[in-house]
Amino acid sequence: MxxxxxxxxxxxxxxxxxxxxxxxxxxxxxxxxxxxxxxxxxxxxxxxxxxxxxxxxxxxxxxxxxxxxxxxxxxxxxxxxxxADNPPLDTPMIGLDIGAFELTEARRLFEAEAAALAAVTITDAEITTLERLIGEMERENQAHVSGEHADREFHLTIARATRNSAVADVVQSLWDTRYKAPLCMHMLERARSVGVQPRIDEHQEILAALRERNPKAARKAMRDHLGRVIDGLLRATEIDALERARAEVEAKRTDLAKRVAV
Known part of the structure; x- marks a missing residue:
């Protein structure tokens, strides 16, 4: 312990x-x-x-x-x-069992394989749906819409395209956790607050691999995409540390200026 x-x-x-x-x-x-x-x-x-x-x-x-x-x-x-001024130290961390890093790592494992399977089963109609969702995703980014609805539907459409209900259920459950686990929600909200949004180019790469019906390329595109999501979360949660470091340097500079002026 x-x-x-x-x-x-x-x-x-x-x-x-x-x-x-x-x-x-x-x-x-x-x-x-x-x-x-x-x-x-x-x-x-x-x-x-x-x-x-x-x-x-x-x-x-x-x-x-x-x-x-x-x-x-x-x-x-x-x-x-x-x-905090009055910290509730007897409050249990109920529901704080899944963070955004852990969740995205799980998504990377499951959704990469789902994309590979979907590449050999996806229909032209589903490809058209993914194209439309990328357009919606771009509009949501421009309007700074929270919730990432188009992003969610893009990934769920791929999961459903596997024609495997168990795969679709697992992927949907992982996405639902994003909106239920307080720790995960808080971390993702912090990421959004500093400008982290769904990357359109990365989703287009996933779509291109699916359109070509290329399982290896689809797997790689999805793995790379969710790997960069993890990197973005790391950068977003690091910002406070960087700001703190800058503040400390500025304080030292001010203190040194005072000493020099004596």
Whole structure:
């Protein structure tokens, strides 16, 4: 089990069944409860926490977002993560079991194979539907429509084109999780808030492979697309860290200017 702040432990020491980010979030919450971090106090940086708990920085981001969702901490743009004024430390992280990284990784596995299978079964009518949905996706991007309805229908159309109801059900279930899991929803909303949108060119590549009835190309196009979705999520959740770093540099520059002026 991950130990409280100040007593780092490797991830392999935690066989209690909780996901890694949940273990980190629980440890930070316990440290707050013990008074190591008081209301309004800034939480250590992402880099410091990653070193403390021997986990990756994306895991720390997921843990901090989970704590933010349940109101234990709050994010100040450009400044960092701070303990909430009245943190509800007894609030369980129910429903925070799936984050956007984990979900997209699962989609990459299932939807790549669905695209390969669909390439040999898809109809001309379904190809026409995908073409229309890409047009709708582009209009939604321009109008900054949240929810990504055309994107969802594009991927579900491919899943249904496999003529395998089990495959279609799995893909639909993964998409439905995007709108049900609080942690996942919060992370995706953060990504949208900094301009992350469905990539039209990537969907066109998937469509081109399907139009050619090329399973290998369809699989690769889908895998590449969802791999870049993961990269986009990493960049989106890293923005606060970058802003914080810039703020720290600016503060040091201001302090140095004061010293020089003495």
């Amino acid at each position: 991950i130990r409280p702040v100040g007593q780092p432990a490797a991830a392999s020491d935690a066989p209690d069944g909780r996901k890694l980010y949940q273990q980190v979030a629980a440890a930070v919450a316990e440290a707050i409860q013990r008074g190591e971090f008081g209301p309004g106090q800034r939480i250590p940086s992402e880099r410091e926490l990653a070193e403390e708990y021997k986990v990756s920085r994306p895991t720390i981001r997921e843990a901090m977002i989970a704590l933010e969702v349940i109101g234990v901490v709050r994010s100040r743009h450009g400044s960092g993560i701070f303990v």
